[in-house]
Amino acid sequence: xxxxxxxxxxxxxxxxxxxxxxxxxxxxxxxxxxxxxxxxxxxxxxxxxxxxxxxxxxxxxxxxxxxxxxxxxxxxxxxxxxxxxxxxxxxxxxxxxxxxxxxxxxxxxxxxxxxxxxxxxxxxxxxxxxxxxxxxxxxxxxxxxxxxxxxxxxxxxxxxxxxxxxxxxxxxxxxxxxxxxxxxxxxxxxxxxxxxxxxxxxxxxxxxxxxxxxxxxxxxxxxxxxxxxxxxxxxxxxxxxxxxxxxxxxxxxxxxxxxxxxxxxxxxxxxxxxxxxxxxxxxxxxxxxxxxxxxxxxxxxxxxxxxxxxxxxxxxxxxxxxxxxxxxxxxxxxxxxxxxxxxxxxxxxxxxxxxxxxxxxxxxxxxxxxxxxxxxxxxxxxxxxxxxxxxxxxxxxxxxxxxxxxxxxxxxxxxxxxxxxxxxxxxxxxxxxxxxxxxxxxx
Numbered sequence: 001x002x003x004x005x006x007x008x009x010x011x012x013x014x015x016x017x018x019x020x021x022x023x024x025x026x027x028x029x030x031x032x033x034x035x036x037x038x039x040x041x042x043x044x045x046x047x048x049x050x051x052x053x054x055x056x057x058x059x060x061x062x063x064x065x066x067x068x069x070x071x072x073x074x075x076x077x078x079x080x081x082x083x084x085x086x087x088x089x090x091x092x093x094x095x096x097x098x099x100x101x102x103x104x105x106x107x108x109x110x111x112x113x114x115x116x117x118x119x120x121x122x123x124x125x126x127x128x129x130x131x132x133x134x135x136x137x138x139x140x141x142x143x144x145x146x147x148x149x150x151x152x153x154x155x156x157x158x159x160x161x162x163x164x165x166x167x168x169x170x171x172x173x174x175x176x177x178x179x180x181x182x183x184x185x186x187x188x189x190x191x192x193x194x195x196x197x198x199x200x201x202x203x204x205x206x207x208x209x210x211x212x213x214x215x216x217x218x219x220x221x222x223x224x225x226x227x228x229x230x231x232x233x234x235x236x237x238x239x240x241x242x243x244x245x246x247x248x249x250x251x252x253x254x255x256x257x258x259x260x261x262x263x264x265x266x267x268x269x270x271x272x273x274x275x276x277x278x279x280x281x282x283x284x285x286x287x288x289x290x291x292x293x294x295x296x297x298x299x300x301x302x303x304x305x306x307x308x309x310x311x312x313x314x315x316x317x318x319x320x321x322x323x324x325x326x327x328x329x330x331x332x333x334x335x336x337x338x339x340x341x342x343x344x345x346x347x348x349x350x351x352x353x354x355x356x357x358x359x360x361x362x363x364x365x366x367x368x369x370x371x372x373x374x375x376x377x378x379x380x381x382x383x384x385x386x387x388x389x390x391x392x393x394x395x396x397x398x399x400x401x402x403x404x405x406x407x408x409x410x411x412x413x414x415x416x417x418x419x420x421x422x423x424x425x426x427x428x429x430x431x432x433x434x435x436x437x438x439x440x441x442x443x
Contacts, residue, residue, distance in 0.1 A: 082130075088175065089168050092119040093128060100231050103266050104250055104259045107134030110227070112246045115177070127162065131174040131249050137258070144253030145174060151223050151252045152176065158215050160208075162245050174249075181243045182234025189235055190296060196318060197296040199325050203355055205242045206293060209233065210348050212244045213285050217344060224280050226251040228288035229270045230296055251280060269301045274337060286341050290332035297321060302333055309335055324354050 086095045099112040111130040116122070133141055145167070152164040162180035169175070186205065190197055197205070209228075216223040226248035234243045250258045262276035272278070272287040291302040298317035304310055311333050315326035328350055334340050341347045 087118070088115075088128075088170055089166070092117060093126070093175075093177065094118055095128070096125060099127070100227070100229065100246065102227060102248070102268070104262055107132065108137065108250065108258050110249055112232075126165070127178045127180060127245060129176045129178070129246060129249055131176070133174075140255055140257070141174070144249070144255050144258075147254050148176070148249050148252040151219060151221075152178075152247070154219055155216055155223055155247075158212075160212050160243060161215065162243075162247075176249060178245070180234065180245050181236065181241075182245070183237050184235060185231050186233045186235050186242065186296060187230035189239060196299055197293070199297065199321055200358070201239070202293050202297050202325070203351055203358075204240070205233065205235075206289065206351050207348065207355075208242045209244050209289055210344055210351070213282065213289070214344050214348075216247075217282055221254070222281070223247070224251045224282065225285050225288075226280070228285055228292055229268060230292050233292065256280070269303050270295070272337075273335075278337070282344050283337075283340070283342060286332060286344065286347055290329055290341075290347075294329050294333060297325075304335065311335075322358065324357060328354060 082095060084095050084097055087093070088095065093115040096114040096116055099114060101109060101111045103109045109132045111132070113128040113130065114125045115128045117126055149164070149167055155161045156163040160181075162178040164176060165179050166177035167175070168177075184192075186197065213225065216225060224247075225244060227246055228244065232244065232246045234245055235241065236243075259276055259280075264273070267273070267275055270288045270291040272284045275284060278284075294300070294302040294311070294314055298314050298321075300312070300317045302311050305312060311330075313326050314329045315321045315323060331339065332341050332347070341350070
């Protein structure tokens with residue numbers, strides 16, 4: 001039977017054309033008797049996904065949404081052209097629904113799915129990342145897939161990171177299957193609970209995600225996530241442990257040509273604005289994480305105001321947030337890249353200091369400088385109060401108290417030393433006794 005799409009002579013026992021992936025939809029008279037009629041839809045031809053995909057994001061902050069509409073910030077027109085319910089990889093994986101999609105260049109798109117493993121009868125869902133690439137990029141595709149597979153296998157050694165369990169290609173598409181932790185996304189949890197993410201929970205989430213990003217940064221070469229957003233952070237049933245999922249295949253494949261010069265209209269509100277024109281390192285993950293936390297704690301997208309060019313302070317959108325927490329997000333999302341956090345260790349240290357401040361009940365706002373935060377106290381002072389004015393002083397006094405609890409140097413037992421003169425006297429006496437003994441033996 002000849003394929004009506006590309007003219008390739010094919011076998012009627014095949015559901016897909018071996019050349020173009022088209023499903024000829026053989027009639028019953030043309031179908032071999034031994035091949036049953038498929039119960040599910042089949043993949044469509046590759047030519048249907050080569051047209052440019054459009055993703056438009058608003059340039060103005062949204063009005064504060066109701067809880068029922070929280071965390072549904074924008075509509076995507078990106079579609080996989082594969083409908084839910086399709087069976088992949090010899091009918092092992094069933095596509096359930098699309099979680100997210102990111103288009104990098106024309107024809108280069110990553111789409112994240114939840115899938116069900118029918119062969120192993122797993123009760124929990126798995127996660128599948130679909131990578132679409134144009135024909136002109138087929139030469140670099142093997143290198144990208146090889147590097148991405150190596151990076152994900154290495155990162156999966158850590159218990160907090162998703163585990164790569166399968167890689168396969170089908171109908172001109174590449175698929176990576178992951179198994180991870182968490183029962184739902186943090187955005188879904190907030191929507192189900194009917195409230196925004198609290199400041200304490202946000203700090204706990206940030207600490208855990210930063211520690212996971214540090215594990216990725218320790219890989220060789222360092223691995224950048226690149227796609228941090230509310231639907232990519234999952235949480236356990238208690239809401240205490242957070243897990244980062246769905247890293248970018250394009251960044252893991254180390255092919256700069258696929259993201260360099262990306263159009264700003266294709267970026268999500270969680271992406272660093274200069275993405276595609278700057279180096280790919282941990283700084284883009286820092287920005288995306290803080291932008292995600294901004295959205296989860298305020299209900300507003302982290303987009304700059306058209307007039308000032310700055311993102312509104314988090315405390316302005318949610319008065320329940322502390323000034324210090326709002327200042328931390330403000331520095332991380334600053335419009336000038338050089339004034340943001342430049343390393344994961346900086347953010348980790350700043351969050352730990354903020355947790356100490358909130359735990360001690362000190363009321364103050366952190367003024368974020370270029371290197372380290374300084375706490376400006378707002379508590380009333382008195383002559384009897386000697387509270388430190390900043391966290392650094394507090395830490396120093398805490399260490400002084402610990403030293404005071406240790407034994408002082410004069411309290412430690414000192415070794416007893418013989419004086420130099422006494423040593424000489426003993427030596428002379430011993431020498432005389434030896435001479436006397438020898439003289440008596442000679443007689």
